[in-house]
Amino acid sequence: MYNNCKGEFKGLVMKEILWKAARATTVPHFIKAMEEMIAVDPRACNWLCERPPIHWSRSHFDTFPKCDSLLNSLCESYNSAILPAREQPIISMLERMRLILMQTIHKRRDAMMRSKHPICPKIVKRIEKTKDELHNWIPRWVGSDHEVYGPNGMQYRVDLVNKSSGCRKWDISGVPCVHALASIKFLSQDPFNYVHECYKVDTYLKCYGNLLSPMNGRDLWPETDNPFMLPPNVKKRSGRPKKARRREPDEPQDPTKLTKRGVKMRCSACGTVGHNKRRCKQVIAPMRRNANATTNSKATPTQNTAPRKAKQPMVRKNATPTPHVGSQQSKATSSLTINNKGNFGRKVGFVTNSRALSNQKM
Numbered sequence: 001m002y003n004n005c006k007g008e009f010k011g012l013v014m015k016e017i018l019w020k021a022a023r024a025t026t027v028p029h030f031i032k033a034m035e036e037m038i039a040v041d042p043r044a045c046n047w048l049c050e051r052p053p054i055h056w057s058r059s060h061f062d063t064f065p066k067c068d069s070l071l072n073s074l075c076e077s078y079n080s081a082i083l084p085a086r087e088q089p090i091i092s093m094l095e096r097m098r099l100i101l102m103q104t105i106h107k108r109r110d111a112m113m114r115s116k117h118p119i120c121p122k123i124v125k126r127i128e129k130t131k132d133e134l135h136n137w138i139p140r141w142v143g144s145d146h147e148v149y150g151p152n153g154m155q156y157r158v159d160l161v162n163k164s165s166g167c168r169k170w171d172i173s174g175v176p177c178v179h180a181l182a183s184i185k186f187l188s189q190d191p192f193n194y195v196h197e198c199y200k201v202d203t204y205l206k207c208y209g210n211l212l213s214p215m216n217g218r219d220l221w222p223e224t225d226n227p228f229m230l231p232p233n234v235k236k237r238s239g240r241p242k243k244a245r246r247r248e249p250d251e252p253q254d255p256t257k258l259t260k261r262g263v264k265m266r267c268s269a270c271g272t273v274g275h276n277k278r279r280c281k282q283v284i285a286p287m288r289r290n291a292n293a294t295t296n297s298k299a300t301p302t303q304n305t306a307p308r309k310a311k312q313p314m315v316r317k318n319a320t321p322t323p324h325v326g327s328q329q330s331k332a333t334s335s336l337t338i339n340n341k342g343n344f345g346r347k348v349g350f351v352t353n354s355r356a357l358s359n360q361k362m
Contacts, residue, residue: 001056003248009044022057022070025168030059058172066174066196102212109208115201119192123175123199127191130178137182146183158183163194
């Protein structure tokens with residue numbers, strides 16, 4: 001819902017107010033958050049009022065399910081697990097999903113059987129983390145109930161018999177809140193005895209006790225006289241079908257890497273904000289001057305630079321010389337120089353050139 005809301009009503013303040021209203025566990029706190037939203041943008045409040053708060057705010061959640069989750073991470077995990085099986089035929093898809101369920105149930109049951117605590121590990125960590133806030137709350141015992149006082153004049157009623165608290169966090173989740181833990185500690189009792197039955201290891205093992213039995217392959221399945229199951233008629237759309245889920249505009253493409261969005265870039269050479277060392281003018285200008293100086297020095301040789309030697313002609317093996325009047329002597333001399341440095345084949349070429357020169361003189 002927030003992804004749809006931020007398309008029309010953007011801003012960090014609006015985001016904080018929306019999540020404040022969603023995390024509120026009592027109706028007065030929810031109304032207070034909505035009043036803050038009206039002061040910022042009344043149109044956003046009207047947009048939220050069209051959505052029933054029972055679907056997105058804890059203040060209107062029912063206390064029976066014992067679930068305070070506000071995210072749809074369970075649906076995303078399920079869709080990512082069945083993604084390879086969605087493109088397969090019906091029977092292959094069902095077999096793939098059956099294999100995933102069989103492995104998952106067996107894996108989670110074995111992991112919970114190794115637990116030495118009667119409560120699930122995540123709930124134990126949650127309670128231990130909540131105990132760090134007990135120094136801010138002071139309980140007062142009044143009969144069977146307690147009054148718990150906290151900072152900023154906050155005060156809540158705790159009923160340990162019915163496992164209820166005035167903040168409704170214990171009622172919604174089934175895990176004792178900080179106010180309930182203060183009352184339990186005042187009576188020197190074990191807080192894990194007040195956790196709901198759904199978070200105990202025995203209940204968890206009962207849920208994963210029904211294992212899926214292994215099966216034989218398709219070649220051992222019994223044959224039937226029923227007609228073949230054909231796939232439905234699906235109209236093929238243009239373009240490549242999308243496999244990955246659609247990401248939001250502000251969501252990173254690679255969740256494993258941090259994005260640089262909103263980070264001010266500072267140059268390591270000059271220290272100014274807005275560019276890096278690669279685009280710094282104080283670094284690029286001297287490099288260009290040095291490059292131009294190097295190019296000019298190569299183009300105009302100095303006095304100490306010796307001139308290059310001219311390439312002398314190469315004589316191929318068994319090449320037929322082309323006679324030219326007035327240049328036979330120079331060609332013979334060059335052939336002699338090359339032949340003195342060359343191999344036997346080039347010496348033969350020199351002899352050929354000298355014979356041609358003598359025949360021409362005659």
